[in-house]
Amino acid sequence: MVGEFVGRTSAPGKTILIGEHAVVYGKPAIAVPVTQLLAQVDVFRAPAGSGMRILSLDLGCTIDTEYSQREYSQQLSILSKTTHPSEMPSDPLPYVVYQTLQYLGLDHPPDVILQIHSDVPLGRGLGSSAAVATALVRATCLVSGHSLPPEEISHIVFQTEILQHGTPSGIDNTVIAYEQPIFYSKGRPLERLHLHRPLHLCIGDTGIPASTRATVAAVRQNWERDPAKSEGYFNEIGQIVTEARLALEIGQMSRLGQLLTANHHLLQQLQVSSPELDRLVVAALQAGALGAKLSGGGGGGIMLALVNPGIMEQVQRALKAAGASQTWSFEIS
Numbered sequence: 001m002v003g004e005f006v007g008r009t010s011a012p013g014k015t016i017l018i019g020e021h022a023v024v025y026g027k028p029a030i031a032v033p034v035t036q037l038l039a040q041v042d043v044f045r046a047p048a049g050s051g052m053r054i055l056s057l058d059l060g061c062t063i064d065t066e067y068s069q070r071e072y073s074q075q076l077s078i079l080s081k082t083t084h085p086s087e088m089p090s091d092p093l094p095y096v097v098y099q100t101l102q103y104l105g106l107d108h109p110p111d112v113i114l115q116i117h118s119d120v121p122l123g124r125g126l127g128s129s130a131a132v133a134t135a136l137v138r139a140t141c142l143v144s145g146h147s148l149p150p151e152e153i154s155h156i157v158f159q160t161e162i163l164q165h166g167t168p169s170g171i172d173n174t175v176i177a178y179e180q181p182i183f184y185s186k187g188r189p190l191e192r193l194h195l196h197r198p199l200h201l202c203i204g205d206t207g208i209p210a211s212t213r214a215t216v217a218a219v220r221q222n223w224e225r226d227p228a229k230s231e232g233y234f235n236e237i238g239q240i241v242t243e244a245r246l247a248l249e250i251g252q253m254s255r256l257g258q259l260l261t262a263n264h265h266l267l268q269q270l271q272v273s274s275p276e277l278d279r280l281v282v283a284a285l286q287a288g289a290l291g292a293k294l295s296g297g298g299g300g301g302i303m304l305a306l307v308n309p310g311i312m313e314q315v316q317r318a319l320k321a322a323g324a325s326q327t328w329s330f331e332i333s
């Protein structure tokens with residue numbers, strides 16, 4: 001039974017503007033939060049001794065995980081001995097809560113129900129897993145009377161990203177925890193970006209489920225086979241991203257558009273595009289977008305187009321006509 005409402009926490013979705021895949025190899029990338037899509041967690045008190053329950057109502061799947069204190073301690077002891085991602089429990093939602101409780105130095109789960117609602121579509125490169133995990137970390141802090149800075153939230157969420165995605169660069173958890181456009185390089189201090197003017201992005205969904213884990217692994221295989229060739233592409237992407245940063249900071253939208261499209265061509269060379277993504281990119285450009293590219297892991301999933309707001313509907317129509325299963329338009333500032 002749901003008890004007293006304690007509060008609500010949230011976290012936005014995200015999109016990778018430019019630099020995916022090369023970011024895994026230390027090159028910079030730019031990501032922006034998508035605040036129009038939110039993962040939210042409502043926190044309710046539960047009867048004393050009932051432990052913690054995580055309910056997921058609309059994640060596109062149903063997760064109803066009930067943990068007693070005993071199960072919790074067992075999980076916790078397993079976790080504390082965990083040394084390798086493959087040994088970790090497979091359910092990332094309780095896992096992120098455990099990680100947070102451990103991080104806060106708490107021995108027992110509070111008696112609460114954490115009810116998740118998320119508008120961030122699953123498996124679409126829009127940061128669903130990191131958004132839900134971030135909202136859960138924030139909810140766990142809320143019920144424990146603690147607060148954590150974005151850097152620490154990002155660190156905890158990164159552990160679940162490893163669990164789900166294999167060898168993530170850390171860009172998703174970072175942009176979502178900071179809720180700001182970021183210029184991100186693995187292992188380097190975070191740089192927050194200030195956009196000279198708002199970005200109008202149109203996102204087209206191929207409707208084809210994509211596995212970032214699989215495309216990241218495929219890029220790694222090609223890199224192992226021919227490091228010089230892959231590194232040539234990574235370097236070119238890195239240079240494009242640095243130029244894109246400047247274009248964003250001085251508001252040169254048409255240059256930014258060209259750089260996005262150039263990045264798409266390099267992602268094609270890395271073999272992470274697909275005929276469906278290419279078709280949507282061409283359709284957006286033909287409809288007048290300033291630039292277009294796949295976004296995220298590729299192999300399916302989504303593409304994005306930089307669009308002057310006056311032709312947003314035209315671009316959305318063109319994407320639908322070219323086979324997009326759905327489109328979204330966002331203003332990022």
Ligand code: PMV
Pocket residue numbers: 016019020021022023024124125126127167168169170171172212216295296297298
């Ligand atoms: O599929 P997404 O949106 O989570 O993006 C993956 C981005 C990659 O660069 C391909 C992988 C990573 O961890 O950065």
